[in-house]
Amino acid sequence: MKLRYLFTALLFTGAAAPLQAQSIDHMRKLLQEIQQEIDCLEKEQAETLKPQKEPQPVESTEYVDGVIAVDTLPSGNDAVMIVLFNDNTWKYLRNRDYVKDSEIYTRCWDTTKLFPYRDVVKLADLPRSVDIELVDSLKCYHYPYKAAIRSKFGMRRRRKHQGVDLPLKTGDPIYATFNGKVRISIPSSKSGGYGNLIVIRHDNGLETFYGHLSERIVHADEWVEAGQIIGYGGSTGRSTGPHLHFETRYCGQSFDPERLIDFQSGNLRRETFLLKKSYLDIHSSASQDFEDEEAEANDEKRAEEARKALASAQYHRIRSGDTLGGIAVRYGTTVSRLCQLNGISRTTTLRIGRSLRVR
Numbered sequence: 001m002k003l004r005y006l007f008t009a010l011l012f013t014g015a016a017a018p019l020q021a022q023s024i025d026h027m028r029k030l031l032q033e034i035q036q037e038i039d040c041l042e043k044e045q046a047e048t049l050k051p052q053k054e055p056q057p058v059e060s061t062e063y064v065d066g067v068i069a070v071d072t073l074p075s076g077n078d079a080v081m082i083v084l085f086n087d088n089t090w091k092y093l094r095n096r097d098y099v100k101d102s103e104i105y106t107r108c109w110d111t112t113k114l115f116p117y118r119d120v121v122k123l124a125d126l127p128r129s130v131d132i133e134l135v136d137s138l139k140c141y142h143y144p145y146k147a148a149i150r151s152k153f154g155m156r157r158r159r160k161h162q163g164v165d166l167p168l169k170t171g172d173p174i175y176a177t178f179n180g181k182v183r184i185s186i187p188s189s190k191s192g193g194y195g196n197l198i199v200i201r202h203d204n205g206l207e208t209f210y211g212h213l214s215e216r217i218v219h220a221d222e223w224v225e226a227g228q229i230i231g232y233g234g235s236t237g238r239s240t241g242p243h244l245h246f247e248t249r250y251c252g253q254s255f256d257p258e259r260l261i262d263f264q265s266g267n268l269r270r271e272t273f274l275l276k277k278s279y280l281d282i283h284s285s286a287s288q289d290f291e292d293e294e295a296e297a298n299d300e301k302r303a304e305e306a307r308k309a310l311a312s313a314q315y316h317r318i319r320s321g322d323t324l325g326g327i328a329v330r331y332g333t334t335v336s337r338l339c340q341l342n343g344i345s346r347t348t349t350l351r352i353g354r355s356l357r358v359r
């Protein structure tokens with residue numbers, strides 16, 4: 001009886017213990033599932049609150065230069081006006097009176113200093129991310145220049161390349177990227193390597209830099225429309241070969257222009273841009289150091305020369321009786337040139353069967 005009681009008790013505890021453990025595990029699992037469900041719902045809700053649309057590329061607008069505005073009409077919206085042109089076309093344009101007093105065009109506005117935000121807006125003071133409406137409903141955007149990039153944004157040798165380099169033919173038109181106001185239009189002598197330089201501040205708060213221009217046709221404090229020709233491409237300043245050095249900056253800090261523009265197609269990648277602080281860095285408020293740009297081009301030139309020299313290299317197989325002098329005469333060169341090409345001296349013994357570079 002006593003044994004039977006013990007057995008039952010054992011059986012009971014034996015059964016109860018795993019049951020308890022099982023239910024705890026079960027509860028844990030359930031809780032986990034519920035938590036996952038909540039996470040999912042929260043994520044979904046966040047996504048509904050802030051729609052994560054596929055970025056919509058914006059095609060470049062067409063801007064026909066030489067066409068003159070002849071009249072303006074009200075559009076029903078005071079911020080927008082209808083402009084009639086002398087070629088019988090018309091388009092909606094932003095009414096400048098509505099943006100001219102905005103903080104964008106008054107804060108740190110300096111038509112001589114390249115970097116007026118410096119010492120005023122520190123990188124540390126900027127928010128972790130900023131939502132930038134690149135274009136408004138009128139989608140005023142035009143590529144600055146359309147080409148395959150020759151040199152990208154980022155580290156180049158030991159220093160930072162603050163923009164992208166777009167190769168061009170001298171005299172090719174350069175366009176204002178967005179609507180805005182010209183802040184800087186200065187000659188080579190004042191730009192420190194940028195050559196003929198134009199800087200435009202835009203309604204969206206960004207600034208764009210256009211360097212090495214052959215000609216500037218807009219002046220500081222002038223309002224410009226996206227797609228308006230602001231100057232012509234060239235190779236002024238510290239530059240080797242005609243190209244546009246193009247920068248995009250926010251509060252003076254540079255970030256990769258390729259985040260905004262697909263330079264090959266000329267399209268703007270998206271209408272709104274989430275500028276993350278991680279796109280900027282402590283060095284990005286600095287001016288472009290063009291010494292590297294030149295050094296890199298020189299490196300390229302030297303490499304190209306070396307490739308060419310190697311492609312046209314000619315060799316002579318050394319035979320018995322050959323002398324450096326004899327070989328030099330035969331190939332129309334000099335002994336010192338032969339020594340230089342082969343890294344040998346005049347007294348080096350010529351080994352039969354070896355190849356000697358003669359050209």
Ligand SMILES: [Zn+2]
Nearest residue numbers: 164165245293
């Ligand atoms: Zn550059």
